[in-house]
Amino acid sequence: MAEHTRRTVLKSAAVTAGGAALAARAPAAAGAAAVSIQPAQTAEITLSVNGRRRAVSVETRVTLLDALRERLGLTGTKKGCDRGECGACTVLVDGERVKSCLTLAVMRQGSEITTVEGLADGDRLHPVQEAFIRHDAFQCGGCTPGQIMSAVACIEEGHTGSDEEIRQWMSGNLCRCACYQNIVAAVADAAGEVRR
Amino acid sequence: MTELVGRSVARVDGRAKVTGAARYAADQPVPGALQAFFVLSTVARGEVVSIDASAALAHPGVVAVLTHRDLPRLTVPAFPYFRRFLPMQDTAVHHVGQPVAIVLATTVEQAQEGAALVAVGYRAAQPRVVIEDAREPSYLPPPFRNLPNEIRRGDAETALAGAEVRLEARYSSATRHHNPIEPHTTTAQWDGDRLTLHESAQGVLATRTVVSAAFGLPPEAVRVVAPYLGGGFGAKGPVWPHTVLTAAAARVLRRPVRLVLSRAQMYTLTGHRAEYRQHLRIGATRTGELTSIIETSTAQLSATEESVFNRSDSTVELYACPNLHVRYEGVRLDVATSSYMRSPETTSHFGLETALDELSWQLGIDPLELRRRNHAEFDQETGERLTGKHLLDCYALAADRFGWAARLPRTGATKDGDEYVGWGMATETHTFNAMPSTASVTVGVDGKALAQLATQDIGTGTYTVISQIVADALGVPITDVQAQIGDSALPPAGMSVASATIASISGSVDQAARAARAAVVDLAVADPSSALFGAAASEVETSNGHLVHVRDRQRRDTYRAVVGRAGRPVQRTATVLNKAGHSYGVVFVEARVHARLGSVRVTRVVTAHDIGRVMNRRTARGQVLGGVTWGIGHALMEHTVFDRNIGRVVNPNLSTYLVPVNADAPPVVETLFVDKPDPASTAMGARGFGETPITGVPAAIGNAIYHATGRRVRDLPITQDKLL
Incomplete structure (x- = not known):
C-alpha cells in the first residue's frame, strides 16, 4: 500500500547495501553506497558556502537545496519543482552548475558551494547580475537566482559562442515569465565582460 | 527634467532579485x-x-496528522474562492488530489515522509x-459574477442562412x-x-477577504503579506483551499505552520485552464464583411463549481458584425x-x-485585409464610437515591419532546407479590469518619498512604475x-489579476x-527660512x-530642507477608480515546419499594440516577450493529460507537462507600441495590458x-503527431 517515495527508495537501497554507520566526513562518491541511511538520522556536517564554513545538522536525506534554505537561511536559492526539472535551485558546486534539489547535503562536504548570495563582491555586483538588470532578464524573479548561477557557469564553460549556443545551454533553466530573449542578451553581454 | 513615465526604466527591485535578497x-x-x-x-x-495515521505519527519528527475530524468547522468563502x-x-x-489529511512535522522531509505513510x-x-x-449533455450554467452566459445581437440564424458565404468549424484545446x-x-x-499570512498571493486584500470569511473573523483580523511573488499567471489570484487549511492547522496546533505545495500538488489544488470546445458558424459577404457569428462553447466544469472562466469577449466585440449568438455551455x-489562466x-x-x-x-482575401474590412469603429453593444482605439495603426506598423506585403498567397510555397516556412497573423485583444485603489505618498524629513498601497508586483513591474510615477509627480x-x-x-488597492494593476493604481499614486x-x-512658501518664502505656489x-522659483532660479530649496524644517513627514492619499476596457494589437509570426518530423519552430515575431500610454517601455516589452512565448506553449506543447479511467493527471510535473524553454522562444521578437494616451483613462492615459x-x-x-x-x-496543442 505504501508508495515508494524518493526517500524510502534511498532508504531501502541503503539497507540492502548494509553499510556501516555514517561517517561524518564520508567522501562524496562513496557516501551513498557506504552509509546506512536511517530516515531520521542526523549527521553533523560542515558545508563551505560562499567562502564560509558552516556547521549544520541535517538528516542524511536532506537535499543541498533544503540544507541551504531551511538550515542555513540562504533563501536566495529557490525551490521550483524539487525534482531537477526547472533549474530554479541551480548553485555552483566546485564551479560547476548543479541542481541543488538533486544532490544530498551530506554528499557535498568538502566542496565549495556558491549561491546567488555569494556572487557579488561586497556592494559590487557580479557582471552577470549587472547584465540581468541591464537587459531586464527577469520579471517575477522566481527563476532568476538559478538563471544567474547557470549563466555564470555557462560563460565559464565557454558555451556562449553565439546566441544560438546560449539558447541551448541555458535551456535547463525554465523562466515561466519567459524573458528568454533578454536572458540570452544578458548572458552574451556578461560573457563579453567576464572575458575582458 | 525628463519624465520617467513612458521611458525604458530599469526595475527598481532588480538588485534585490539578482542577489537573492528579495524575500518571497x-x-x-x-x-x-x-x-x-x-x-x-x-x-x-x-x-x-x-484514515490510519499511526505509521505517520510514529515517524520521527511528525507532530500531528490532522483530518476532517480535527479541523474546526469553517464557512465556505465567496469570490475569489472557487x-x-x-x-x-x-x-x-x-x-483527485483533494486534501484529506495534513501532516505536520518539524522538518519538510519529515512532513513529506509522514504524508506518504x-x-x-x-x-x-x-x-x-x-x-x-461526460455523463450529462452540456448545459447553460447560471450567470457567473452577473455576466450572462448567452449573448444575442440581431438575428444570427436568419442572417447566417441568408449569407453569401458560410464557414463552420470546431476548435478545441486541452486542459493547461x-x-x-x-x-x-x-x-x-x-x-x-x-492571523498573519505570508502568502504567495496576487491579491493580498482578496486573500484577506476569503480567509477572514472562512474563519468568521472581521477582515482587519487577518494580515496578508506578499512583497514578492514568484509568478502567478492567474493561479494565485483566487484563494485556494490550501491557504485556509494551513491557517486552520495553525489554529488547531497553536503554532505557526508553513506549507509549500509540491509541483505535482499544483495540478489539482490551484486551478487550471479548462478543457474547451468551440463550435463556430460564420456568415459573410463575398467581399468578406461579417454578417453573422454563431458560437457555442463547451467548457469543462467541476463537480462542485459551474462558473465559466474562459469567455469569448473577442467573438462578441472585436469585429463589426450585426448578428451574433454566443452561448457558454x-x-x-x-x-x-x-x-482564470x-x-x-x-x-x-x-x-x-x-x-x-x-x-x-475561402474568399481569396488577404487575412490582414479581411480584418481591416471588419474593423469595429463602434462598440458592438452600445453603438458608441470607440475613441482612443488605434488597432488600424497597429496593423500598419507591424505589417510594415514584418514585411507582410511580400507574403505569397499560396500554401507550401516556401521551403528552406528541410523546413516549410509559413507566415501567419492574428489580431490581439483582451479586456482589462480596473479596481478602486487608494495610495498614500509620504515625503519624509530626509526628503525621500514613500508610496504605500496594498497592490502587488507579480513580475510585471509594479514597483518600478509606482516609483516612476512618484518621481515624476514630486520632481x-x-x-x-x-x-x-x-x-x-497598507491603503486598499486592487488585485494583480485581469491585466488590472497599472490601470487600477496609476491614477491614485499620481x-x-x-x-x-x-x-x-x-x-516652503509659508516658511520664513525658505528662499521661496512669499512666492506663489504656482511659481514653484x-x-x-529641488523646489525652484520659475522666474528667479536663485530662489530654491529642497524637499529635504523644507520637510526637515517642518519636523514631520508630509503624507497625502488619493483614491481613484479607473474604468475597465480593452487593449488591442496584432501579431505576425513566421513558423517553420519540418517536412518529415512535423516539428514546428517559431523563428520571427513582430507585434504592435495599442495600450494607451506606455508607462515603461522595458516592462511593457517584457509582457509581450512573455506573452509570445506563452502563446507558443499554448499553441505547440502545453497540455495536461488525464487518465480517463481513474481520473488522475498523468503528467503533473515539468518534464512531461512541457512549457517552453529558452531554445523554444523565438530569437527575434520586435515589439512596437502605438503609445497614445487613452483619453478615457484616469490611469494617466494607460490601459491594462498584460494579457493582451x-x-x-x-x-x-x-x-x-x-x-x-x-x-x-x-x-x-499542435503537437508533432498532428502534422505528420
Missing part, C-alpha cells in the same frame, strides 16, 4: 513554524472511509474527467496548468484571534475546479482568429522613491504624489529633489503552419 513568501523566517504536507485523495469521486466547498470538512471526495481508505465511484466522457516557478505557499501564524466532470480570452480567440484565416483563404530622483506594496495593512508635492510647496517648480499579447499568438502560429504546409489543425 516561503523565504520569510518564522521561528517555530511546523512544516505541513498534504495527503491528497487518490480517487476522483467518492468518500473517505478510513470550488464552493472546503476540503477536510467532511468525507466527500470531489476530485498515511493510509487512506476510500469508497470510490467511476469518475468522468474529460468532455468526451499555470506552473509558476514559485510553488504556492502559505505560512500561517495566529496571535489570539489575529459547460459539462460537469469529476475534476478539480478550473479558473493568463489571458482567459485566448481560449476562444484561437477559434475566432483561425476561422477568419480560413475565411480569408525627485527615482532613487529617492521607495514603493511599499504587498501588505494588506494624485497622492501631486498632493504631497503641493503640500510641500505650500510649506520641482525637479531632482498572448491572445493572437496561437492562431497566428496555426495560420502560419497552414500557410507553410496546407495543414489546418483546429485542436490545440
Whole structure:
C-alpha cells in the first residue's frame, strides 16, 4: 500500500547495501553506497558556502537545496519543482552548475558551494547580475537566482559562442515569465565582460 | 527634467532579485513554524472511509496528522474562492488530489515522509474527467459574477442562412496548468484571534477577504503579506483551499505552520485552464464583411463549481458584425475546479482568429485585409464610437515591419532546407479590469518619498512604475522613491489579476504624489527660512529633489530642507477608480515546419499594440516577450493529460507537462507600441495590458503552419503527431 517515495527508495537501497554507520566526513562518491541511511538520522556536517564554513545538522536525506534554505537561511536559492526539472535551485558546486534539489547535503562536504548570495563582491555586483538588470532578464524573479548561477557557469564553460549556443545551454533553466530573449542578451553581454 | 513615465526604466527591485535578497513568501523566517504536507485523495469521486495515521505519527519528527475530524468547522468563502466547498470538512471526495489529511512535522522531509505513510481508505465511484466522457449533455450554467452566459445581437440564424458565404468549424484545446516557478505557499501564524499570512498571493486584500470569511473573523483580523511573488499567471489570484487549511492547522496546533505545495500538488489544488470546445458558424459577404457569428462553447466544469472562466469577449466585440449568438455551455466532470489562466480570452480567440484565416483563404482575401474590412469603429453593444482605439495603426506598423506585403498567397510555397516556412497573423485583444485603489505618498524629513498601497508586483513591474510615477509627480530622483506594496495593512488597492494593476493604481499614486508635492510647496512658501518664502505656489517648480522659483532660479530649496524644517513627514492619499476596457494589437509570426518530423519552430515575431500610454517601455516589452512565448506553449506543447479511467493527471510535473524553454522562444521578437494616451483613462492615459499579447499568438502560429504546409489543425496543442 505504501508508495515508494524518493526517500524510502534511498532508504531501502541503503539497507540492502548494509553499510556501516555514517561517517561524518564520508567522501562524496562513496557516501551513498557506504552509509546506512536511517530516515531520521542526523549527521553533523560542515558545508563551505560562499567562502564560509558552516556547521549544520541535517538528516542524511536532506537535499543541498533544503540544507541551504531551511538550515542555513540562504533563501536566495529557490525551490521550483524539487525534482531537477526547472533549474530554479541551480548553485555552483566546485564551479560547476548543479541542481541543488538533486544532490544530498551530506554528499557535498568538502566542496565549495556558491549561491546567488555569494556572487557579488561586497556592494559590487557580479557582471552577470549587472547584465540581468541591464537587459531586464527577469520579471517575477522566481527563476532568476538559478538563471544567474547557470549563466555564470555557462560563460565559464565557454558555451556562449553565439546566441544560438546560449539558447541551448541555458535551456535547463525554465523562466515561466519567459524573458528568454533578454536572458540570452544578458548572458552574451556578461560573457563579453567576464572575458575582458 | 525628463519624465520617467513612458521611458525604458530599469526595475527598481532588480538588485534585490539578482542577489537573492528579495524575500518571497516561503523565504520569510518564522521561528517555530511546523512544516505541513498534504495527503491528497487518490480517487476522483467518492468518500473517505478510513484514515490510519499511526505509521505517520510514529515517524520521527511528525507532530500531528490532522483530518476532517480535527479541523474546526469553517464557512465556505465567496469570490475569489472557487470550488464552493472546503476540503477536510467532511468525507466527500470531489476530485483527485483533494486534501484529506495534513501532516505536520518539524522538518519538510519529515512532513513529506509522514504524508506518504498515511493510509487512506476510500469508497470510490467511476469518475468522468474529460468532455468526451461526460455523463450529462452540456448545459447553460447560471450567470457567473452577473455576466450572462448567452449573448444575442440581431438575428444570427436568419442572417447566417441568408449569407453569401458560410464557414463552420470546431476548435478545441486541452486542459493547461499555470506552473509558476514559485510553488504556492502559505505560512500561517495566529496571535489570539489575529492571523498573519505570508502568502504567495496576487491579491493580498482578496486573500484577506476569503480567509477572514472562512474563519468568521472581521477582515482587519487577518494580515496578508506578499512583497514578492514568484509568478502567478492567474493561479494565485483566487484563494485556494490550501491557504485556509494551513491557517486552520495553525489554529488547531497553536503554532505557526508553513506549507509549500509540491509541483505535482499544483495540478489539482490551484486551478487550471479548462478543457474547451468551440463550435463556430460564420456568415459573410463575398467581399468578406461579417454578417453573422454563431458560437457555442463547451467548457469543462467541476463537480462542485459551474462558473465559466474562459469567455469569448473577442467573438462578441472585436469585429463589426450585426448578428451574433454566443452561448457558454459547460459539462460537469469529476475534476478539480478550473479558473482564470493568463489571458482567459485566448481560449476562444484561437477559434475566432483561425476561422477568419480560413475565411480569408475561402474568399481569396488577404487575412490582414479581411480584418481591416471588419474593423469595429463602434462598440458592438452600445453603438458608441470607440475613441482612443488605434488597432488600424497597429496593423500598419507591424505589417510594415514584418514585411507582410511580400507574403505569397499560396500554401507550401516556401521551403528552406528541410523546413516549410509559413507566415501567419492574428489580431490581439483582451479586456482589462480596473479596481478602486487608494495610495498614500509620504515625503519624509530626509526628503525621500514613500508610496504605500496594498497592490502587488507579480513580475510585471509594479514597483518600478509606482516609483516612476512618484518621481515624476514630486520632481525627485527615482532613487529617492521607495514603493511599499504587498501588505494588506497598507491603503486598499486592487488585485494583480485581469491585466488590472497599472490601470487600477496609476491614477491614485499620481494624485497622492501631486498632493504631497503641493503640500510641500505650500510649506516652503509659508516658511520664513525658505528662499521661496512669499512666492506663489504656482511659481514653484520641482525637479531632482529641488523646489525652484520659475522666474528667479536663485530662489530654491529642497524637499529635504523644507520637510526637515517642518519636523514631520508630509503624507497625502488619493483614491481613484479607473474604468475597465480593452487593449488591442496584432501579431505576425513566421513558423517553420519540418517536412518529415512535423516539428514546428517559431523563428520571427513582430507585434504592435495599442495600450494607451506606455508607462515603461522595458516592462511593457517584457509582457509581450512573455506573452509570445506563452502563446507558443499554448499553441505547440502545453497540455495536461488525464487518465480517463481513474481520473488522475498523468503528467503533473515539468518534464512531461512541457512549457517552453529558452531554445523554444523565438530569437527575434520586435515589439512596437502605438503609445497614445487613452483619453478615457484616469490611469494617466494607460490601459491594462498584460494579457493582451498572448491572445493572437496561437492562431497566428496555426495560420502560419497552414500557410507553410496546407495543414489546418483546429485542436490545440499542435503537437508533432498532428502534422505528420
